[in-house]
Amino acid sequence: MRLALYQPDIPQNTGAVMRLAACLGVPLDIIEPCGFILDDRRLRRAGMDYIDHLDLARHASWEKYVAATNRGRLVLLTTRGSVPYLDFGFRPGDTLLLGSESAGVPDAVAEAADARVRIPLRPGLRSLNVALAAAMVLGEALRQTAPGGMGTDGIGMETGRD
Numbered sequence: 001m002r003l004a005l006y007q008p009d010i011p012q013n014t015g016a017v018m019r020l021a022a023c024l025g026v027p028l029d030i031i032e033p034c035g036f037i038l039d040d041r042r043l044r045r046a047g048m049d050y051i052d053h054l055d056l057a058r059h060a061s062w063e064k065y066v067a068a069t070n071r072g073r074l075v076l077l078t079t080r081g082s083v084p085y086l087d088f089g090f091r092p093g094d095t096l097l098l099g100s101e102s103a104g105v106p107d108a109v110a111e112a113a114d115a116r117v118r119i120p121l122r123p124g125l126r127s128l129n130v131a132l133a134a135a136m137v138l139g140e141a142l143r144q145t146a147p148g149g150m151g152t153d154g155i156g157m158e159t160g161r162d
């Protein structure tokens with residue numbers, strides 16, 4: 001299982017996804033350009049020292065990401081997905097791709113995905129924060145594919161920080 005962020009806009013969100021990926025032992029791909037400088041201090045603050053435990057790959061463009069990665073299925077999280085994520089059968093090699101905060105992903109990227117899943121929301125409400133959407137779907141994907149394997153119990157890194 002991997003996570004991928006398509007052209008993220010908000011460093012605090014990217015920091016939160018980095019922390020999620022580090023804590024659950026899931027590699028993260030960031031598809032640039034980002035709406036901020038990737039070593040932005042706001043991102044460091046959000047990702048804190050968890051960033052140092054992250055398996056991170058950066059890609060200069062969508063085309064370079066597609067060419068460079070040897071991955072399984074690309075599962076796009078999108079509010080326009082046809083399949084509710086709880087009805088989707090995840091596989092261990094899947095990459096969960098999330099869109100940018102401002103615009104999601106372009107049609108060409110959505111069409112290149114092998115599947116498009118959505119988190120059902122109450123009528124009239126647009127979308128979740130990208131990091132929360134990532135956490136919900138990653139939790140379900142790991143529950144299905146790695147029962148009992150959502151990382152080791154690393155409680156108490158004893159850094160004195162949350």
Ligand SMILES: C[S@@+](CC[C@H](N)C(=O)[O-])C[C@H]1O[C@@H](n2cnc3c(N)ncnc32)[C@H](O)[C@@H]1O
Pocket residue numbers: 076077078079081097098099100101102103104105117118119120121126127128129130131133
């Ligand atoms: C703030 S949302 C993007 C909203 C954007 N205006 C759009 O139309 O896609 C950022 C990302 O979080 C994920 N996301 C948020 N809510 C979601 C939902 N209900 N179902 C699936 N993915 C969701 C998607 O990957 C989305 O591209």
